[in-house]
Amino acid sequence: MKKNNAILVILGLLIIPFLGFSQIQPTPKSYQKIKFVYQKKSNFRVDEKGFYADTTQFKIMFPDLEYEKISSNAGAIIGFVPLSKLNRLHQKTITKKMTENNTVIFGLVDVKKNKVLFSIDHSSPETDFAYQLFELPQDKLNSTQYYTYKKNFSLLEMNANATTQIKSVQKNKISWQNEEKTIGQYDSTEQGGNKQLNVVVFQTELPRLVSPIPLFENAKHGVKTIYAMEYHYELIAVSYE
Structure with a gap:
């Protein structure tokens, strides 16, 4: 129960800022x-002062950097390093990850064909600011x-950059954290081989193809949040048509 409560607290902090912006239409018949x-x-x-990140993330990204532990606005303990300690390699790593992780994803689902088109905009004010702060050249990226x-959803065909991959949809990927099966956990391997x-x-109101990543075999609904x-x-x- 304590683990579930901790998860709900984290999710609450994430979801609240977005509630005023969500435009989710009811699902028609x-x-x-x-x-x-x-x-x-x-x-x-x-x-302008420096770089802030989760302490575990600091250890993975920059094991050579000594960081200061500080309290975030949400009350969590995070790591901080002043700009003066960031060399060019640190700066390039930060901007690369910000380009990857600050995006807007537009999805279009063809329900009959079980096909999803993703158009991804990699620009954001936060990423632009980091490039300007570090005085690094920036390429504006968009991908499809x-x-x-x-x-029957057992195989996934992925088409990107003129290449095609076929993968099996991993079974029982989600470890459920509540009886309603609306909150779960899963492992992923990030770039560099780091597992998290x-x-x-x-x-529950969302169709299962509403997801920013390949769907989960043992989930029957669409994704609201991933942390x-x-x-x-x-x-x-x-929206629906």
């Missing part, structure tokens, strides 16, 4: 297409990819 928007946000930040689920435990919240160490996803809008 019949529809052929679904449009959705997710925002992916980095969990670390940069300002298709997911098509086949053989993530928390995901589902919304990982480096980033989090939040559903902003859903």
Whole structure:
């Protein structure tokens, strides 16, 4: 029970800022297409004073840096390093991860074909600020990819950058944390081979293809929130046609 309560506290802190912006339409009885928007946000930040991140993330990203422990606005203990201690390699690593993790994801689902088109905008004010602060050249990135689920959702065909991959949909990926099966945990392997435990919240009214990442085989609903160490996803809008 204590573990579940801790998860709910974390999720509450994440979800509250987005409640005023969500535009999620009720699910109609019949529809052929679904449009959705997710925002992916980095969990670390940069300002004129320095770099702030989870202490575990510090140890993974920059094992060579000694950080100061400080209290965040939400009351959590995080790490801080002043700008003067960040060399060029540190700065490039930070901006690269901010480009990857500060995005807006636009999804279009063809329900009949079990096909999802993702258009991803990698620009954000936070990322732009970091590049300007570090005086690094910045490329504006946008990407597109298709997911098509086949053989009763047991296989996933992924098309991106003119390449095609076919993967098995991993079974029983979610470890459920409540009886309603709306809060769960799953493991993921990030770049560099680092494994991390993530928390995901589902919304029972949402179709299962509403998700910013490949769907979970043992989940029957769409994704509301995902919280990982480096980033989090939040559903902003859903509409039906």
